[in-house]
Amino acid sequence: MTTTAVDPRVELAERIARLKQQRRAVILAHNYQLGEVQDIADFVGDSLELSRRATQVEADVIIFCGVMFMAETAKLLNPQRTVLIPDPLAGCPMCDMAPVEAVRKRKAELPGVPVVAYVNTTAAVKAEADICCTSANAVKIVNGLPDKRLLFLPDRNLGHWVQRHTDKEIILWDGYCPTHQRITARDVKRLKAEHPNAVVIVHPECTPDVIDLADEVLSTGQMLRWARESHAKEVIVGTEIGLIHRLRQENPEKTFYPISELTTCPNMKRITLEKVVWALEDMQYEVTVPADVAEKARRAIERMLEVV
Numbered sequence: 587m588t589t590t591a592v593d594p595r596v597e598l599a600e601r602i603a604r605l606k607q608q609r610r611a612v613i614l615a616h617n618y619q620l621g622e623v624q625d626i627a628d629f630v631g632d633s634l635e636l637s638r639r640a641t642q643v644e645a646d647v648i649i650f651c652g653v654m655f656m657a658e659t660a661k662l663l664n665p666q667r668t669v670l671i672p673d674p675l676a677g678c679p680m681c682d683m684a685p686v687e688a689v690r691k692r693k694a695e696l697p698g699v700p701v702v703a704y705v706n707t708t709a710a711v712k713a714e715a716d717i718c719c720t721s722a723n724a725v726k727i728v729n730g731l732p733d734k735r736l737l738f739l740p741d742r743n744l745g746h747w748v749q750r751h752t753d754k755e756i757i758l759w760d761g762y763c764p765t766h767q768r769i770t771a772r773d774v775k776r777l778k779a780e781h782p783n784a785v786v787i788v789h790p791e792c793t794p795d796v797i798d799l800a801d802e803v804l805s806t807g808q809m810l811r812w813a814r815e816s817h818a819k820e821v822i823v824g825t826e827i828g829l830i831h832r833l834r835q836e837n838p839e840k841t842f843y844p845i846s847e848l849t850t851c852p853n854m855k856r857i858t859l860e861k862v863v864w865a866l867e868d869m870q871y872e873v874t875v876p877a878d879v880a881e882k883a884r885r886a887i888e889r890m891l892e893v894v
C-alpha cells in the first residue's frame with residue numbers, strides 16, 4: 587500500500603484561510619517574504635504599495651508579513667485596526683542604524699534643514715521627519731521640496747542615488763542595508779560575462795559601483811512592472827532574493843538570475859506559515875505606537891502619500 591505525503595504547506599495554508607475568515611483578517615506581505623508566505627497573502631507589494639494598501643483595508647485585523655517598521659507604518663495608517671506581526675523580532679538593521687536620539691542630535695546641528703526619512707525608519711524617527719519617502723518615490727519627493735539642502739536618512743546608498751537626480755545638496759546618513767551591501771560589482775561583472783544578453787536591474791539600496799553597472803535602477807514594485815513590460819528574455823536581478831519568486835511566477839517565459847545567493851534578508855525570512863497561523867490563533871504580536879509619536883509620524887507618511 588502506498589501513502590501520498592501531504593505537503594504541510596497546503597495544510598497550513600488551509601488553516602490560515604479558515605482563521606482569516608474567523609478573525610476578519612487581511613494578510614499583507616512584502617515582496618521579500620518567503621515564497622510560501624507571499625502565496626497565502628491577500629496583497630504582496632513593496633513598501634509604497636503596502637503603505638497605500640494599508641489605507642484601504644476593510645478588515646478588523648491586519649497580519650503584516652514583513653519587518654517591524656512596515657507593520658508600524660500599517661498601524662500608523664490604521665490606528666483603529668489591530669495590526670499583528672507574526673514575529674516581533676523581524677527588525678531591520680538599516681532602520682536600527684538611525685536611532686532617534688542620534689537623529690535628534692543631527693537635526694540640532696542642522697537647524698532649518700528638512701529631514702527626509704526613508705520608510706525604513708522607526709515610527710519615532712518618522713515623527714522627527716518632515717516627510718517620508720520610499721525607494722520608488724525618493725527622487726520625486728526630494729525634488730518636490732522647496733529647500734535646497736536636506737538631510738536624508740538612513741540609507742546612504744539610496745541618498746547617493748537621489749543625489750544623482752537632483753541639484754539639491756543631500757546630507758547623507760551613514761546607514762545601509764546589509765543585504766544589498768552584499769551585492770558586489772564583481773558579481774555583476776561575472777554574471778554579465780556569463781549571460782551577455784541579459785539586462786541588469788538593481789535596487790537603489792545597492793552601492794554606487796553596482797548602480798554604475800546597471801541598465802535600470804528600480805524599486806521592487808518597479809522591477810515587477812518592468813519585468814512584465816520588458817522584451818528582455820534574461821534578467822540579472824540585484825535585490826533581496828525573495829523577489830525572484832514573484833518575478834518567475836509572473837514571467838515564466840523569462841529567466842531571472844539573482845546576482846548573489848547571499849542576498850537573503852534574515853529578518854524578512856523570520857516570518858513563516860506556522861507563525862502566521864499562531865498570529866491568527868493567538869492574536870499575536872500586536873503592534874502599537876504611542877499616540878504622540880503616531881500623530882507626528884503619520885503626518886510625515888501622509889505628506890508622502892499626497893505627493894505620489
Ligand code: SF4
Pocket residue numbers: 618653677678679680681706763764765766826851852853854
Ligand atoms: S532587506 Fe535590508 S532594508 Fe529591507 S528589511 Fe532587510 S535589512 Fe532592512
